[in-house]
Amino acid sequence: MIKILFVCLGNICRSPLAEGQFKRLIKDKDLGDNFMVNSAGTSDYHIGEKADARTLKNAADEGVIIDHVGQQLKLEDFLHYDYILAMDYKNLEHIMSMKQDLKNNEECATIMLMRSLDETDDEEVPDPYFGGEEGFRHVFSILENANHKLLGYLTERHEL
Ligand code: 4NP
Numbered sequence: 001m002i003k004i005l006f007v008c009l010g011n012i013c014r015s016p017l018a019e020g021q022f023k024r025l026i027k028d029k030d031l032g033d034n035f036m037v038n039s040a041g042t043s044d045y046h047i048g049e050k051a052d053a054r055t056l057k058n059a060a061d062e063g064v065i066i067d068h069v070g071q072q073l074k075l076e077d078f079l080h081y082d083y084i085l086a087m088d089y090k091n092l093e094h095i096m097s098m099k100q101d102l103k104n105n106e107e108c109a110t111i112m113l114m115r116s117l118d119e120t121d122d123e124e125v126p127d128p129y130f131g132g133e134e135g136f137r138h139v140f141s142i143l144e145n146a147n148h149k150l151l152g153y154l155t156e157r158h159e160l
Helices: 012-028 054-059 075-080 089-099 133-157
Strands: 001-006 035-041 082-084 110-113
Touching: 001 012, 001 089, 012 035, 012 054, 012 133, 054 133, 075 089, 089 110, 110 133
Parallel strands: 001 035, 001 082, 082 110
Antiparallel strands: none
């Protein structure tokens, strides 16, 4: 079982969408039994909340189901998950800084930037929260592409 955690700032826009898309992808490819997928935020701003209404609508329009309640990234997650995917550099910095609190010899998740497998110069998934609808659609297509790349990488690496 490969355990994946998508991480953004609020856990109401980007990371729950990444989670919903990845779940759909593995279901479509009949790989669902090989993965455990979840998402979290680096902040505590939206703990216990449903995803942002704009994210939910945008996802539903594209047939992606988001069934997630906001939660904050915690230190145990570094030991529980195999992969932690950060949406942008700020998230990555936060994650790397938290990681320093682990004891030296503890085996922990591989930490990656979500777009690190993309063949593009843009390395971040932009935060759509303070923008308009267009930004949410843009994020949807960025994540769809990045998730395809991620699944390709994982199926090869884990010989699925
Ligand atoms: P997310 O977007 O990190 O993609 O979930 C945000 C959600 C909320 C806030 C910022 C970004 N906020 O400042 O409340």
